[in-house]
Amino acid sequence: MTVQVSSLSTVDSAARLLSSDKTARMLGGGTLLMQRVNAGDPGIRKLVRVDDPALTDISAGGANISIGAGVTMSQLLMKPELEFLHSAARCVGGPAIRNMATLGGNLFARAPYGDLAVLLVALGAEVSLAGQSGSRPVAIERLFERSGSAPPLVRAVNIRRPQGQVMFHKMSRMNPRGPAIVTLAIHLDQSAGRIREARVALGGVADRPCLSMGAARAMGNSRLDDATIERAVTDAMRGIEPRTDAIASGWYREQMVQVHLRRALTQMAGG
């Protein structure tokens, strides 16, 4: 009994262990997982540490970017090439939390945490999974769809350097660090005055970061004008059941998605 620790040297061996033991958890920075260990969570009997340099690789020179899942928020913030991720990475905890918290951990943080993941969803980032060599990368939002089975082990996150407009906004009651009421990330790809593709990702609202399909449809192939913005705001929460927690009710979260989406899109239209 009590919790054991397995230290492994490759991500693939860790993936094998994790898939065979449902009480095992991959230890990233520990900021979320160690709380549960400290509290004696009976669902966690094994921690898996991986000392694989692949996990901390960053390849950010060109248009295709790959970031190892073990990279911390602080490490991201030291890379000028990743400036487009900084506003979201800076929202994660305070300096000490950011020294610990990893990209991979942020992907699996449940609401109201996981602010960086919201931006990654909006940017259409994909993850490459460990232990499944040769398999195609998976869109981040798809990671959260398989409930029940053990979460897959992410090796790295792949992003195309964003073109077009990107907006990230977090609403929290405690500043400068606090859990999200809503986190909003918008990526608009426009050409010739029309929106080719809109990706609106919401955090804090559902259990995991999610895409607002309603907002995307409302804006697709439209000009970013007041009417489009109102359509997007009206449809933003379609199909999404907002969650209630100690910080805010689902009703309030829905209201705030609409208010902040309207404000963000209005600002993007003006800029």
Place this chain on the structure above:
Amino acid sequence: MSVEFRKDLFADERDDDLNEVGKPTRRQDILGHVTGRSPFFDDHRFDGMLHIRCVRSPYHHARIRNIDTSRAETMPGVVRIMRGADVPVNLNTLLSLLDFGKDDEPVLAVDKVAYKGEPVLAIIAESEAQAHDAVNAVRVDYEELPHVLDVEEAIKPGAPSVNLTYPNNKFEFYGGTDKQKLRFGDVETGFARADYIVEGRYQMAPIEQAPIEPNGAIALPETNDRWACYTSTQGLFFTLGTAAKLLDVSSSRLHFIGGTVGGGFGGKVDGLCEPLAILGAMLTGRPVRYVLDRAEEMQVSAPRSAEVWYIKDGLASDGRIIARQFTGYFDSGAYTRLTSYGVVKCTGHLPGPYTIPNVQSDLYCVYTNRTPATAMRGFGVTGADFAIERHMDKGARAVGMGPLEFRLINAYRDGDMKAHRRLAGNCALIESIQAAAARANYPLTSEYMQMSSSQGGGGERAQIPATRLQDGSELPAGTRRIAAADHAPGLIPQVGVDVPVSGKPSTSATPAAPAPAQAQTQFAASPAMRGYGASSLGQSAPPPAPPPPAATPAAEASPPPAAKPQGSPGPRYSRYSKIGNRRR
């Protein structure tokens, strides 16, 4: 941020050239704090120290049918599992040390649990992780019972009984009454004469004290057949007395070490950890540490009580409040802890710092299936003052006055009679309002700037009015029935000898103090010496003292003389000795 001292105010009542008092001297403890060396309770470590984790109720309200510890007992590191039956006196109420209220709360639940998180077992293990594992291995068979969470629902007929000591879910105040009453004048007459009636409902939230250091204790056997306890308590002897009672051990055999505490705010008065840590040390012969984790601090240690308030004011068109009525429900949670005392404290505080000729209040201490509430910063007052000061704004709007002007004309002043039938003195509400207004550029006209706490009070405002009681009878004007010393400022005996503690005795505007012995004897000999414990112990209360003849307020300020010979010990002292004298 800026801080200014208004030395110009009350300068004639103050002597400002003292040697050490009034100086911004560095804190004595500050070097320890900034170097991390201040000795908090958890900064004491002992070889072979064991750790406690509790098995807690997952239900709001349930009967305990069976507890199966067979698997937990055999787990690695488990040294001992403590049950309710292991606690020598497994029923207590915190204020039994003051003989206030009846024992109503077990240390470890035996037959039923009355709130989510109530401790049922305490497991002692070599490490916290092992204790956690053993907690997870215990199987408790519960039969869920109906529960009630709303204070107003809880006191309706047919509501589930939360607390078997008070089956109607209401604390019994002195005289067996289910509410603490305040009656001063006749509010109905006041409402009838009023030009405006203003009513409101207010709700105070339950709040966690949230000191950064959690509640905790480390207990260990000491030489000489005693037990030492390193503790985070806010009341060293208060918790020592509680532990002695629960463990049925002489207080002389407990040695408490504490005094350096990482914040309290009222959250470290209940003594949740000390009795179990000491019992663990008694049963194992080893050092035992019991510290609440943060989740327990948030949901199992007691919060500030929630309160629901109804206020009704009758206002004259000139802005005077002529009647104010309160009904309040304090949410005590499943057990009493300190909420009952908060209700009495609050009653003494009503109707706020205003002179109102007709005041009525009915306050209830209500049991619900929620974590027991306890003290917190502003205890018994914070919620009432929120309600009152929200209501004052509505009153000001009703009469068309500025909010501070409305407060100023109703503010209490030196010599005014308060609703609990004692004179006010040493008042400074008016000056505080004037100073804040000056700070914020709130425009007060000279009429309001010239008001003073030391002028305009007393006289008619010092009268105790004829008072309508709940049974419809009328108490004559001037009636006082509690013969304890009048604690209006200046009437309290000053301690010790001649050195003036206020710094400026001779020029003080307040009356001189009577000799200490006099006041003590009056207290001890009072025919109205009826403690809360007397009623709870089934003794009949002595009849109330006959009301003294109506007298001038000045004469009333000195209580009636003692009826018993000087020097006879008061019952209050014997109650304390009940704890201290217990022998093992």
Place this chain on the structure above:
Amino acid sequence: MAQLPLQFRLNGSDVAVFADEADNLLSVLRGKVGDLTPKFGCGQGGCGACMVSVDGKTVLSCVTLAQNVQGRDVESLAGLSGEQLDPLQTAFMDGFAAQCGYCTPGMIVAARALLRRNPNPDRDDIVEAISDNLCRCTGYEPIIDAIQLVAAQERGTRA
């Protein structure tokens, strides 16, 4: 239960202890090594009272797996002052920047880390730097003021 040997440097000195596999760094520092300057406040990484530095980076030791500091450099508040107090400690004393003192070790560790990486912090930088650290007593103002004062003093010394 098997325990693991664990070696690291604490405030410049070698430390070797045995620890449970899943022990967090805070419990090892306090319970095994005897450095009581980091405090237990929540065990959830939520209050900052346990803050220390590992290889020059601040971490919350209560949610740091102790094994992760194997062979590394750990610095606690105890390492900040030797013969002389750190100027932050003096400023906290003079500025009445502590009441109960329980958050103070973490606050000073966080503040020193800030001044090491950014000798010219503005007020917002200071607010950001102590945002992992909760204080229930002071309302933060005197803490921010004390850090600002030391930053100014140290700029003056360098100039």
Place this chain on the structure above:
Amino acid sequence: MAIHKGRGTCAMNYPIGMNLGGDPSQALVHSNPEGKFTVALSSIDLGQGMKSVSRQVAAETLGVPVEDVYVDTADSDTGPHCMGSFASRGTHRVGNAVIAAAKEARAIMLEAAAEELEVNAADLVTDGQGNIHVKGAPGNSISTQDACNAAQFKYGQSVSGRGIFLIPMSDVDPDTGEMSTVSCFAHTAMIVDLEVDDETGEVSNVRINSAYEVGRALNPKLVEQQLIGGAWMGLSHALYETTEPYYPSREHRPYSFSSYPMPGPGDLAQHDISILERPAPDGPYGGKGTGEMCANPVLPAVANAIYDAVGVEMDELPITPEKILRAIHEKQRQGA
């Protein structure tokens, strides 16, 4: 979207100590042969500064420099009984007990000094710098160290004192609520200015102007600590804190600091304070307790300011942005 400015006020008093009395505190003071004093208490320093206030009060009363006094609060074997540190009672109750104990020790110290100087003890004064001299004749003096040394090594006297302070416990008349409550009250008035966002319900730019009447600021910096920190907690109570976010339901309870919101260092109010001192006749050097009343005024003053800003009655705490927004919506619906 609009930002609305509002101003709210309130005024309050606060009772010092357990309100029915019956809550004694004791102190023991004793000197070593060098005239250095220890004050032994079982009272608790939980950040409010019990050790420091007791130390300054003891030094003042003994007539010695503060460096010659240390206060110990640690131990039930050495510290005499005290009810505890709550109910704003520490400064008042313990302060008075320390004065009583220090007076007794001082009298013995002065007796020894009188023997040494061959004068009458009644003619002696202390200069607060560690010297005892004949009133009006500073040259005819002896140090407190020498006096204490002589008391112990020449005259066989213990330079020590005992003190207790008790307000006898009052009963309560069940019919009228008549009781003898506490002996002194602290006072406060507050004016809060703030802004409300009518689309989010968020409150921002809180500015507080306050006045607090504290009897006497025994240590002005300790008072300031309480007032600044207390107002922060008051703001937290007003806008943020509860263990039951959907009271009386017990759903969605917080279990961590992350789910129990409080203002962070980026959410602080501007706070300007005036401190008034009307000494309490029964307070130690007039001091009252400031630790509790400092938080209370923020709650209603903030609620009143929100009404002034957006015209909604916020009568349930905490006043979350959600409650404000719902009320604004309700008001709009009724106005429509």
